[in-house]
Amino acid sequence: MLPLEFIRRHPDEVKRAAELKGEEAPVDELLELDRQWRQCLTVAENARAQQNHLSKQYAKTRDPQDLRNVKEIGEEAKRELAKAEDLKRRLDDLLLRVPNLFAPDVPIGKTEADNVRLREWGEKPTFDFQPRTHYDLGESLGIMDFEHPAHIAGSRFGGLLGAGARLQRALVQFMLDTHVAEHGYREMYVPFLVNSEAMVGTANLPKFGGDSFRVADRDLWLVPTAEVPVTNWHRDEILDLAQLPILYVAHTPCWRSEAGAAGKDTRGYIRMHQFEKVELVKLTSPETSGEELEALMANAEAILQRLGLHYRVLFMCTGDMGFAQYKKYDLEAWCPGLERYLEVSSCSVFQDFQARRANIRYRPAPGQPPRFVHTMNGSGLALARTLDAVMETFQQADGTILVPEVLRPYMGGLKRIAG
RNA sequence: GGGGAGGUGGCUGAGUGGUCGAAAGCGCCCGCCUGCUAAGCGGGUAGGGGGUGUGAAACUCCCUCGAGGGUUCGAAUCCCUCCCUUCCCGCCA
Numbered sequence: 272m273l274p275l276e277f278i279r280r281h282p283d284e285v286k287r288a289a290e291l292k293g294e295e296a297p298v299d300e301l302l303e304l305d306r307q308w309r310q311c312l313t314v315a316e317n318a319r320a321q322q323n324h325l326s327k328q329y330a331k332t333r334d335p336q337d338l339r340n341v342k343e344i345g346e347e348a349k350r351e352l353a354k355a356e357d358l359k360r361r362l363d364d365l366l367l368r369v370p371n372l373f374a375p376d377v378p379i380g381k382t383e384a385d386n387v388r389l390r391e392w393g394e395k396p397t398f399d400f401q402p403r404t405h406y407d408l409g410e411s412l413g414i415m416d417f418e419h420p421a422h423i424a425g426s427r428f429g430g431l432l433g434a435g436a437r438l439q440r441a442l443v444q445f446m447l448d449t450h451v452a453e454h455g456y457r458e459m460y461v462p463f464l465v466n467s468e469a470m471v472g473t474a475n476l477p478k479f480g481g482d483s484f485r486v487a488d489r490d491l492w493l494v495p496t497a498e499v500p501v502t503n504w505h506r507d508e509i510l511d512l513a514q515l516p517i518l519y520v521a522h523t524p525c526w527r528s529e530a531g532a533a534g535k536d537t538r539g540y541i542r543m544h545q546f547e548k549v550e551l552v553k554l555t556s557p558e559t560s561g562e563e564l565e566a567l568m569a570n571a572e573a574i575l576q577r578l579g580l581h582y583r584v585l586f587m588c589t590g591d592m593g594f595a596q597y598k599k600y601d602l603e604a605w606c607p608g609l610e611r612y613l614e615v616s617s618c619s620v621f622q623d624f625q626a627r628r629a630n631i632r633y634r635p636a637p638g639q640p641p642r643f644v645h646t647m648n649g650s651g652l653a654l655a656r657t658l659d660a661v662m663e664t665f666q667q668a669d670g671t672i673l674v675p676e677v678l679r680p681y682m683g684g685l686k687r688i689a690g
Numbered sequence: 691g692g693g694g695a696g697g698u699g700g701c702u703g704a705g706u707g708g709u710c711g712a713a714a715g716c717g718c719c720c721g722c723c724u725g726c727u728a729a730g731c732g733g734g735u736a737g738g739g740g741g742u743g744u745g746a747a748a749c750u751c752c753c754u755c756g757a758g759g760g761u762u763c764g765a766a767u768c769c770c771u772c773c774c775u776u777c778c779c780g781c782c783a
Binding site for chain 1: 700708717718719720734735737739740741750751752753763764
C-alpha cells in the first residue's frame with residue numbers, strides 16, 4: 272500500500288496513476304475518512320489522557336469524588352476510542368484498495384496493444400510441414416490428456432502422462448538447478464496453502480480474492496503463485512542490510528480460478544486452474560531494486576535461451592500492468608503450432624508496496640530506524656506454457672518431439688519423445 | 691485428538707495489580723582511555739500513531755509485553771476465547 276501521508280500530500284498523483292492503470296482509487300472517500308478519523312482520535316486521546324491523569328490522582332487521594340470523575344471520563348474515552356477505531360478500520364480497508372504508482376518510464380496505455388516490444392531473442396523456427404499444436408501432438412503421442420482430468424476435476428484441468436509428465440518435471444529441475452547453481456538463488460519449499468494475511472501482504476486480497484481458490488470453512492487459500500508464501504516468508508521481520516539482496520527460487524503448483532477466462536485463445540494446456548511454476552523472488556534495498564529487476568529478468572530469459580525458444584520481451588503499459596506493480600515486463604515464448612506468443616514469465620517490481628502490507632523491513636545501518644525493503648518477482652518460468660512452446664518448437668514431421676539438449680540429462684538421456 | 695509448559699524490546703531474559711514501555715545481559719551508537727587491536731570507563735538505544743510545528747528539529751499526547759474480548763479508577767501481571775511454539779501420550783504417510 273501507499274503511505275497514508277503520501278496520499279494526503281499528493282492525492283492528484285495517486286488518482287492519476289490509478290486512472291492510467293484502469294483501477295479504481297477511492298482517494299476522496301479515503302481523505303474524508305482520514306479527516307474524520309484524526310478529528311475523532313484527538314478527542315478520544317485527550318479524554319484518555321485526562322483519565323490516566325485522574326486515575327493517578329485517585330491512587331493518591333482515594334477521594335470518592337475523584338473516582339466518580341475518572342469513571343465518567345473513562346466512559347467517554349471508551350466511546351470516542353471505539354468511534355475512532357471504527358473509522359480507522361474503514362480507512363485501512365480503503366488504503367488496501369489504492370493501487371500502486373508506476374515508474375516514470377512505464378509506457379502509458381490502455382490495453383495490451385499499447386505494450387512496448389523491447390526486444391526479441393532468436394527467430395521463429397521454420398518447418399517444411401504444417402506445425403501442429405501442443406495439444407494435438409500431446410494427445411496423439413498419448414502424453415497429454417484433458418478428458419480424464421475433466422472427469423475427475425472438471426474443465427480447465429490438464430494431465431500429463433509418461434514422457435510428457437517427465438518432460439515437465441525435467442523443465443522444473445533444469446530451471447531450479449540453473450537458478451540455484453548459476454544465478455545465486457536459494458531454493459525454497461513452502462506451504463501451498465496460505466492464510467488471508469499472507470494474501471493481503473502480496474496484494475491478492477482484499478480486492479482479488481475472486482481470482483483464487485479458498486478452502487471451505489478455513490482461513491486458507493490455495494496459492495495462486497509462489498510469490499505469496501515466498502514474499503511473506505519474512506513478514507513482520509527486520510532484516511539486516513548485509514542480508515540483502517535476498518534471492519529465492521521456489522517451485523510450486525499454482526491455482527487460479529480463471530473466472531471468465533473461457534472461450535477464445537484458451538484451448539490447450541494454457542490457462543488451467545492448476546499449473547506448475549518456478550518462481551523467482553527478491554527482497555532488496557530501495558537503492559538496488561531497479562538493477563535487481565533487470566537481473567531477475569535476465570535470469571528468466573537465460574532459461575528460454577538455453578532451451579532454444581524464440582521469445583520477445585514486452586514492457587507492459589499502465590493499463591495492462593496491474594494493481595500492485597510499479598513496473599512490469601512480460602516474456603512471451605513463440606508457439607509455432609498455435610501461431611502466437613504465450614506469456615511464460617511476468618517480471619515485476621513493487622517498490623515498498625508489498626513490504627508495507629507485509630511489514631518487511633531492514634535496518635540500513637546499526638542504530639538506524641528500519642526501512643521497508645523492495646520486493647520483486649518473476650516466473651522463471653511458468654510451466655505449462657513453457658512445455659507447450661518446447662513441444663511445438665521441437666516437433667518433427669513424424670509427430671515426435673526432439674528433447675532440447677539441456678533437458679536430456681533430466682530425461683535419462685532420452686533424445687526424442689515418440690509416445 | 692488428550693494433557694503439561696510457554697509466547698515480553700534487534701536478541702537472550704527478569705517481571706504476578708499503580709513506583710513498568712518494562713531489570714539485567716548481549717548487540718548497536720556517541721564520548722573517554724589505551725602505542726594499534728582487544729579489554730576498560732561514562733552515556734545513549736523499542737515500534738507505531740495523533741496534535742502543534744520547523745528547514746531535517748523540538749514539544750506533547752495516545753497505543754503496543756502473541757491476537758481479540760472482559761474485570762478494575764488502574765492490567766505485561768487477574769478472567770475468557772483464539773492463534774502459535776514446545777514437551778508427553780495417542781494416531782498416521
